Amino acid sequence: MKNVDSMAIAEKAMSRIKKGAFLTVKNGDELNTMAIGWATIGYVWQRPILMVAVRDSRHTFKLMEKSSDFTVSVTLPNMNEKVMYCGTKSGRNVDKFKEIALKTVDSKQVRSPIIDAAGIHFECKIVFKSAMDPKFMAKDFEKIYPEKDYHTLYFGEIVECYEIDAGD
Amino acid sequence: MKNVDSMAIAEKAMSRIKKGAFLTVKNGDELNTMAIGWATIGYVWQRPILMVAVRDSRHTFKLMEKSSDFTVSVTLPNMNEKVMYCGTKSGRNVDKFKEIALKTVDSKQVRSPIIDAAGIHFECKIVFKSAMDPKFMAKDFEKIYPEKDYHTLYFGEIVECYEIDAGD
Numbered sequence: 001m002k003n004v005d006s007m008a009i010a011e012k013a014m015s016r017i018k019k020g021a022f023l024t025v026k027n028g029d030e031l032n033t034m035a036i037g038w039a040t041i042g043y044v045w046q047r048p049i050l051m052v053a054v055r056d057s058r059h060t061f062k063l064m065e066k067s068s069d070f071t072v073s074v075t076l077p078n079m080n081e082k083v084m085y086c087g088t089k090s091g092r093n094v095d096k097f098k099e100i101a102l103k104t105v106d107s108k109q110v111r112s113p114i115i116d117a118a119g120i121h122f123e124c125k126i127v128f129k130s131a132m133d134p135k136f137m138a139k140d141f142e143k144i145y146p147e148k149d150y151h152t153l154y155f156g157e158i159v160e161c162y163e164i165d166a167g168d
Numbered sequence: 169m170k171n172v173d174s175m176a177i178a179e180k181a182m183s184r185i186k187k188g189a190f191l192t193v194k195n196g197d198e199l200n201t202m203a204i205g206w207a208t209i210g211y212v213w214q215r216p217i218l219m220v221a222v223r224d225s226r227h228t229f230k231l232m233e234k235s236s237d238f239t240v241s242v243t244l245p246n247m248n249e250k251v252m253y254c255g256t257k258s259g260r261n262v263d264k265f266k267e268i269a270l271k272t273v274d275s276k277q278v279r280s281p282i283i284d285a286a287g288i289h290f291e292c293k294i295v296f297k298s299a300m301d302p303k304f305m306a307k308d309f310e311k312i313y314p315e316k317d318y319h320t321l322y323f324g325e326i327v328e329c330y331e332i333d334a335g336d
């Protein structure tokens with residue numbers, strides 16, 4: 001494992017997140033992970049920020065609302081099937097970790113664990129959130145929200161960022 | 169000038185934006201530019217997104233609220249003094265362009281022009297905005313907002329991204 005500068009790895013992380021990454025969140029004994037394909041990364045409020053979006057219809061949404069942190073695990077292509085599975089099943093109905101033998105490892109600084117796999121891992125503390133108000137959306141967003149299940153945007157301060165090699 | 173993939177250039181752009189870039193916005197005959205040091209970049213809503221933050225006490229805020237687009241010009245170190253000037257003076261009181269001989273060039277796709285200088289330029293259409301609600305901020309944000317002049321977050325779809333070399 002090696003610590004990396006989250007901005008120096010922004011390009012690599014974003015190009016992979018686009019193809020699917022794990023958003024993992026834990027609150028008390030409740031743990032879930034979902035597939036994400038969207039995120040932004042940068043500096044705001046004098047700190048490195050990773051922003052993720054979760055629809056309010058998602059099981060993960062309830063956990064995110066109660067948690068103070070989350071992790072994003074940007075894994076390698078060998079995990080693509082597992083990412084896909086997590087993108088089609090809800091933690092409401094299945095124990096994803098059990099079904100596809102997905103393991104987590106404790107994070108260094110936050111309660112939500114990371115996915116136990118090679119890749120780039122972000123540990124984030126939620127510092128701001130914003131439920132999307134459709135009044136302020138572009139008109140062509142309507143096709144993204146036919147069921148009006150808008151996203152809440154969660155801004156996580158990146159408190160740890162590291163890369164785990166396949167051989168680690 | 170060469171077109172570039174906005175994500176491929178994310179790292180370079182972010183490391184420079186941190187040191188200061190120009191946020192330029194035009195509405196009708198009104199034009200202003202301000203210095204920004206914060207932004208995030210990534211994919212959301214199936215499109216490349218650059219997010220910027222503007223305090224509601226800023227002159228630029230009024231223009232952003234009326235405009236449908238903005239540009240971000242990430243210039244080279246030789247423009248640092250001009251960026252600094254724009255970070256300390258308000259367009260309410262001075263014509264920044266005249267005072268420091270700052271020039272703009274028409275954008276390719278949006279109404280707001282870019283700064284006429286070498287660097288990385290983003291043309292963005294505003295697709296979503298969110299006025300920060302202090303209810304959902306981390307407690308230690310209070311020191312960023314002693315006067316409660318919170319930021320509005322503007323999410324711009326990057327419709328053009330190009331790099332202008334010093335020799336262009």
